Structures are given as structure tokens and as C-alpha cells.
Amino acid sequence: MQEFDYDLVIVGGNIVGATLALALKGSGLKILLVEYQSPFQALNKKQAYAFSLLSREIYSQIGLWPEISSQLGAFREIILSDGDYPATVNFDRAELDREHLGYVSEHYVILTALYQHLESNKDLSWASETQVIQIERNEHYCLTTIKSQEQIKVIKSRLVVGADGAKSPIRQQAGIITRGWKYGQSCLSFTIKHQLERNDIAFERFSATGPMGILPLPDNRYQIVWTNPHDLAQSLLKLDENEFLARFQEHTNNLLGELEIVSPPRLFPVQLLQSDHYTLSRLALIGDAAHCCHPVGGQGLNQGIRDAASLAQVLKLAHNSGEDIGKIAVLKRYENWRKKENMVILGFTDLLNRTFSTSLLPIVWLRRLGLESLRKIxxxxxxxxxxxxxxxGKKPQLT
Ligand SMILES: Cc1cc2nc3c(=O)[nH]c(=O)nc-3n(C[C@H](O)[C@H](O)[C@H](O)COP(=O)(O)OP(=O)(O)OC[C@H]3O[C@@H](n4cnc5c(N)ncnc54)[C@H](O)[C@@H]3O)c2cc1C
Structure with a gap:
């Protein structure tokens, strides 16, 4: 009989890792969540995300939705436009018979709620300001070496889950190959306050320099994700606030009226990445550790939340039927489910970015044909x- 310290160790306690931990609440599985940052650092990330209808369903299933819903922006329309082409594609909530087409959440809102709910999970231990420095796996168990201040400990578990982000040391140490490319583009992400009457429209604006997402947040604010070629993004970042705002207004033809910047622009390089494997014996990857996509369309975190919920469903079912949760046969159920679905999103966002971020005439004609088709079909x-x-795709069922 093996003696385990935990059933699973989750490496990375940001939104994706913490969502997995919460989705496994009540499963009877003993979990250690290891996060390198302090809770203060983790909560203070100045980012906001488009939060999809499916993420809403998942957060309803794990009991988080009622708590966060009043703190999110919500949109009833999405307006997609292509440079100065006059015809836009307008998506309306009525087309899906839903109250909204999506939501926008600030990072701290989701993570605060996750951390609060995890506090009452008796099967969860939390190691913050702790780094996973090594993992050894064999057919029967994993040994995870963690370092906190100068203390080193080795933890024995059935399974390790890497929710440790795009650079995933866990993935690299396991020798999992990734495929993909860098985009030669960077995103400027910032928040503005506006004076418009409506605050329930999301915009996806394409231009030859790159796409721009405009996402409504509460209190008449918009989160902007503005993609540009690296050099242009760098030079925009160096402008003072008034000059930057003037360039933004010029680029958007004063779409949002009078504006004020409430959180200054920060720069993120963008990439596409897909891991060859999401699982090995006693190891699974979720979120950015497994895949990354272009931010156009606001999909990355939503994919990670869906991975977390899908893996939780697979692990719960396996555990309930007496299977070993670290066995590759169990983990493959998760990989076979999620890898294909993520590939579709990676391809879709890549196609959007490539066909719209160009002024090459044949491609411009093709994409306008595409826009007209979207408008009419x-x-x-x-x-x-x-x-x-x-x-x-297949929806996770956690209840
Ligand atoms: C500009 C921009 C805009 C975006 N907008 C959207 C959007 O609108 N909607 C959307 O869905 N997605 C969006 N995304 C994507 C989204 O930000 C990511 O997909 C998501 O944050 C990934 O979350 P994660 O938990 O997988 O990884 P991360 O947030 O990177 O978390 C990984 C965690 O692991 C910890 N860690 C790493 N190594 C170790 C270790 N060895 N030991 C312990 N802990 C470790 C880190 O400290 C970190 O907390 C955007 C991305 C960008 C760049």
C-alpha cells in the first residue's frame, strides 16, 4: 500500500489552477496548491478578461457566479469592424436568446472569490510563496520538490497538474515539446473611463496594424487590448498620457467620445503555442501551460477555465469509480477532450489575426467577402x- 501526502499537487495558484482546486471541492481528493507569488502579488495583477458564457456556466456550477456577477461588465452586443469599411457585423444577444453575450472581469474579482471559497475547503492545503523546483515521476507516484524561503520539502502524490503558465517549468522539465510561433506583435492593455450612455457593447476592431478589443467594465470603463507590430507598440508606450490618448482617439475615430485613462498601458508580447501532449503518466497540463493563443476574441483564460473544469470532471469520475487518477488511461480522457477543442480556437484566432492584420489586396477582398458572409448568412x-x-464543443458537467 502506497502512502501519499496528497492525491494531487497543483502547480500554479492563479485563476486556472485555483479553478481546478475549487472544481474538485467535495470530491474527497486531497490537494496541495503551490503558488510562487504571495496572495497580495497574485491579486494585484492589473488585467481584465472577456469572460465567456461557458465560463459563466462553469462558475455557476462551482458556486462562484452569484458572488462575482455584480462586479463584472456585461455586453449585449458585439460590433466587429474592419478599418474604414462601412459595413460592420453586429452580434446581438437575441441571436442566442441570452441576456448577455459575455462578461468582462478584472483579475482581482475572480481571484479574490476563488481564494475565499478555497479557504473553506478542508481537503485543500495551500502553499503560497513556494516554488516547485523539481518533479520526479514513475509508474506509481510523483515526488514534487518544493522550496519555501530556505526550506525544501518533497511531496508524494498520485498526480501533478501544471497550471504554471505559458513558460511552464513543469512542461519543460517533463520534456513536452510545443509547437507555435511568436506574432511579431505586442498588445497594449489599459483601462479608460468614458462618458457614453451605453456601457454594454463590446467592439472588436480590425486594422492593418492589428486587432483591438474594447470590453466594457463597470462604472463606465472600458478595458482595451490594442495589438500593434512590436516597434509601433513600443513607441506608443513611450508617449505621454495625452499623446497616447490622442493616438488612440485618432485610431478609433473618437468612437468612445471623451476619455480619461484610469490604468496606464502595459505591454504583452503575443504567441501561439500548443503542447504536443497535455498529459503524461502522472502529469497533466492546463491553461497557458498547455496552450496559448492570440488575445483577439478574448479566449485564452476561458480555454484554461474550461480545461480546469474538464479535468476536474474526469478526475472526479475516475476517483468515484475507484480508478487511480494518475494513470495515463484516465488522463488521456482529458487530453482527448480538450486538445482538439483548443486547437480549433487556436486556429480561429490565428486566422482572424492574420487575415485582418494586413493591407494586401487579395486578402482584404477575401476578408471583406468573409465579413459580408457573416452579415448575410x-x-x-x-x-x-x-x-x-x-x-x-462538449460542456463540462461538475454537478
Ligand atoms: C494582453 C492580453 C489580454 C488577454 N485578454 C484575455 C481575455 O480577454 N480573455 C481571456 O480569456 N484571456 C485573455 N488573455 C489570456 C489570459 O491572460 C491567459 O490565458 C491566462 O491568464 C492564463 O492563466 P494561467 O492560470 O493558465 O497562467 P498564469 O496566469 O500565467 O498563472 C501561472 C501561475 O503559476 C505560477 N508558477 C509558475 N511556475 C511556478 C512554480 N515553479 N512553482 C509555483 N508556482 C509557479 C505563477 O506564479 C503564476 O501565478 C489575455 C492575454 C493577454 C496577454
Whole structure:
């Protein structure tokens, strides 16, 4: 009989890792969540995300939705436009018969709620300001070496889950190969306050320099994710606030009226990445550790939340039927489910970014044909809308 310290160790206690921990609450599995940052550092990330209809369903299932919903922005329309082409594609909530087409959450809102709910989980131990420095796996167990201040400990578990972000040391140490590319683009992410009457429209604006997402937050604010070629993004970042705002207003034709910057721009390089494997014996990857996509369409975190919920469902079912949760046969159920679905989103966001971030005439004609098709062929429009809102594919069931 093996003696385990924990059933599973989750490496990375940001939104994706913490969502997995919460989704496993009540499963009877003993969990250690290891996060390198302090809770203060983790909560203070100045980012906001488009939060999909499916993420809402998952957070309803794990009991978080009622708590966060009043703190989120919500949109009833998405307006997609292409440079100065006059015809836009307007997606409306009525087309899906939903109250909203999606939500926008600040990082701290989701993470605060997750951390609070995890406090009451008796099967969860939390190691913050602790780094995983090594993992050894064999057929029967994993040994995870963790370092906290100068203390080193070795933890024995059935399974290790890497929710440790795009650079995933866990993935690299396991020798899992990734495929993908860097985009030659960077995103400027910032928040503005506006004076418009409506605050329930999301915009996806394409131009030859790159896409721009405009996402409504509570209190008449918008989160902006503005993609540009690296050099242009760097030079925009160096401008003072007034000059920067003037360039933004010029680029958007004063779409949002009078504005004030409430959180200054920060720069993020963007990449596409897909791991060859999401699982090995006694190891699973979720979130950015497994895949990354271009921020156009606001999909990355939503994919990670869906990974976490899907893995939780697979692990719960396996545990309830007496299976060993670290066995590759169990973990493959998760990989076979999620890898294909993530590939579709990676391909979709890549296609959007490539076809719209160019002024090459044949591609401009093609994409305008695509836009017209989206405007006129309703089933195509509904397909695109369902893909963006997470309503395509197999939905995780946690209750
Ligand atoms: C500009 C921009 C805009 C975006 N907008 C959206 C959006 O609108 N909607 C959306 O869905 N997605 C969006 N994304 C994508 C989203 O930000 C990511 O997909 C998501 O944050 C990934 O979460 P994660 O938990 O997988 O990884 P991370 O947030 O990177 O978390 C990994 C955690 O692991 C910890 N860690 C790493 N190594 C170790 C170790 N050895 N030991 C212990 N802990 C460790 C880290 O400290 C970190 O807390 C955007 C991305 C960018 C760049």
C-alpha cells in the first residue's frame, strides 16, 4: 500500500489552477496548491478578461457566479469592424436568446472569490510563496520538490497538474515539446473611463496594424487590448498620457467620445503555442501551460477555465469509480477532450489575426467577402458567435 501526502499537487495558484482546486471541492481528493507569488502579488495583477458564457456556466456550477456577477461588465452586443469599411457585423444577444453575450472581469474579482471559497475547503492545503523546483515521476507516484524561503520539502502524490503558465517549468522539465510561433506583435492593455450612455457593447476592431478589443467594465470603463507590430507598440508606450490618448482617439475615430485613462498601458508580447501532449503518466497540463493563443476574441483564460473544469470532471469520475487518477488511461480522457477543442480556437484566432492584420489586396477582398458572409448568412454568424462564447464543443458537467 502506497502512502501519499496528497492525491494531487497543483502547480500554479492563479485563476486556472485555483479553478481546478475549487472544481474538485467535495470530491474527497486531497490537494496541495503551490503558488510562487504571495496572495497580495497574485491579486494585484492589473488585467481584465472577456469572460465567456461557458465560463459563466462553469462558475455557476462551482458556486462562484452569484458572488462575482455584480462586479463584472456585461455586453449585449458585439460590433466587429474592419478599418474604414462601412459595413460592420453586429452580434446581438437575441441571436442566442441570452441576456448577455459575455462578461468582462478584472483579475482581482475572480481571484479574490476563488481564494475565499478555497479557504473553506478542508481537503485543500495551500502553499503560497513556494516554488516547485523539481518533479520526479514513475509508474506509481510523483515526488514534487518544493522550496519555501530556505526550506525544501518533497511531496508524494498520485498526480501533478501544471497550471504554471505559458513558460511552464513543469512542461519543460517533463520534456513536452510545443509547437507555435511568436506574432511579431505586442498588445497594449489599459483601462479608460468614458462618458457614453451605453456601457454594454463590446467592439472588436480590425486594422492593418492589428486587432483591438474594447470590453466594457463597470462604472463606465472600458478595458482595451490594442495589438500593434512590436516597434509601433513600443513607441506608443513611450508617449505621454495625452499623446497616447490622442493616438488612440485618432485610431478609433473618437468612437468612445471623451476619455480619461484610469490604468496606464502595459505591454504583452503575443504567441501561439500548443503542447504536443497535455498529459503524461502522472502529469497533466492546463491553461497557458498547455496552450496559448492570440488575445483577439478574448479566449485564452476561458480555454484554461474550461480545461480546469474538464479535468476536474474526469478526475472526479475516475476517483468515484475507484480508478487511480494518475494513470495515463484516465488522463488521456482529458487530453482527448480538450486538445482538439483548443486547437480549433487556436486556429480561429490565428486566422482572424492574420487575415485582418494586413493591407494586401487579395486578402482584404477575401476578408471583406468573409465579413459580408457573416452579415448575410445567419447560420455562419451563429456558428461564429457560439464558438466565441464557448457554446460549441462538449460542456463540462461538475454537478
Ligand atoms: C494582453 C492580453 C489580454 C488577454 N485578454 C484575455 C481575455 O480577454 N480573455 C481571456 O480569456 N484571456 C485573455 N488573455 C489570456 C489570459 O491572460 C491567459 O490565458 C491566462 O491568464 C492564463 O492563466 P494561467 O492560470 O493558465 O497562467 P498564469 O496566469 O500565467 O498563472 C501561472 C501561475 O503559476 C505560477 N508558477 C509558475 N511556475 C511556478 C512554480 N515553479 N512553482 C509555483 N508556482 C509557479 C505563477 O506564479 C503564476 O501565478 C489575455 C492575454 C493577454 C496577454
Amino acid at each position: 445567419q447560420p455562419l454568424k451563429i456558428f461564429a458567435l457560439k464558438l466565441m462564447t464557448g457554446l460549441k
